[in-house]
Amino acid sequence: MNALSSQVLVLNRLWQPVNICDVKRAVSLLFVGHADVVDTDKEAGFQTHDADSWMSHSESYKGSEVLHSVSHQLRIPSIIVLTHYDRLPKQDLKFCRQTVFERDKFTCQYCGEKFENHELNLDHVIPRQKGGETSWENVVCSCIRCNTRKANKLPAQANMRPLNEPRKPRWRPFFLQASVQRIAHTSWKHFIELPPGEISLSS
Numbered sequence: 001m002n003a004l005s006s007q008v009l010v011l012n013r014l015w016q017p018v019n020i021c022d023v024k025r026a027v028s029l030l031f032v033g034h035a036d037v038v039d040t041d042k043e044a045g046f047q048t049h050d051a052d053s054w055m056s057h058s059e060s061y062k063g064s065e066v067l068h069s070v071s072h073q074l075r076i077p078s079i080i081v082l083t084h085y086d087r088l089p090k091q092d093l094k095f096c097r098q099t100v101f102e103r104d105k106f107t108c109q110y111c112g113e114k115f116e117n118h119e120l121n122l123d124h125v126i127p128r129q130k131g132g133e134t135s136w137e138n139v140v141c142s143c144i145r146c147n148t149r150k151a152n153k154l155p156a157q158a159n160m161r162p163l164n165e166p167r168k169p170r171w172r173p174f175f176l177q178a179s180v181q182r183i184a185h186t187s188w189k190h191f192i193e194l195p196p197g198e199i200s201l202s203s
Contacts, residue, residue: 006065009188011038011081017192018085027067028052032088038079048081078185089112093169095136097122103169104141118181119143119159125162127152136168 008026010019020134021029028037036048039057049057058066065076093099100122107114109123123142126132129152140162142150150158 005156006076007078007185009079009185009191011079012033012085013082015081015191017188018082023067023076026077027074029080029082029126030077033082034084035082038081040190041078046190064085078187080193099169100136100139103136104164107141107163108143108146109164109166110142110150110160111141113143113164115143121147123147123150125155126167128155130154138167140164140166 006023007020008023009017010026010169012018012022026035029049030037031051032083033050037054039047039049041047054077055072055074058073063071067076084109099115101117101120105114106117106120108120121142123146124132124134125138125140128134132138146160150160153160155161187203
């Protein structure tokens with residue numbers, strides 16, 4: 001992968017994730033003064049650097065994630081924080097098959113086993129034929145076997161009740177939808193909750 005196309009997490013001034021950009025865009029924002037780099041040092045904790053500070057910090061960096069010029073090297077940032085931007089992340093979450101699977105962590109809410117996408121169905125806790133709605137509060141992730149066993153029965157009739165009460169999940173930043181690439185940084189975990197199975201951490 002081209003270093004300039006690597007992913008950088010973008011935080012607003014409240015340190016909330018609002019976007020993902022490439023390194024070229026992140027460095028541009030840094031050098032025009034619209035963003036600072038967030039360095040997640042294990043000993044020093046979170047530190048921010050403006051362009052001059054980050055350049056100085058980069059000169060002693062021994063890792064491989066760097067950009068080189070004739071006389072300098074610049075460490076590739078993984079997180080930047082915007083200095084003039086307070087917009088909150090998008091808070092609505094689309095109700096669909098995939099988001100229900102993610103909410104329930106790809107686990108059948110009746111037998112408790114974890115499955116792949118193609119082995120799962122959606123189950124209406126109160127069947128639609130009995131007045132149940134298609135909503136966050138009435139739909140759960142179910143394996144095909146349990147879904148067939150429960151059929152159109154009420155939970156009491158089938159003696160099958162969800163392991164967890166179905167609820168609308170907390171919002172997620174929009175960039176964690178399926179369009180995001182499958183490469184991220186472990187440092188991002190301080191700011192976002194990564195859905196299991198969706199993003200593999202590489203560094």
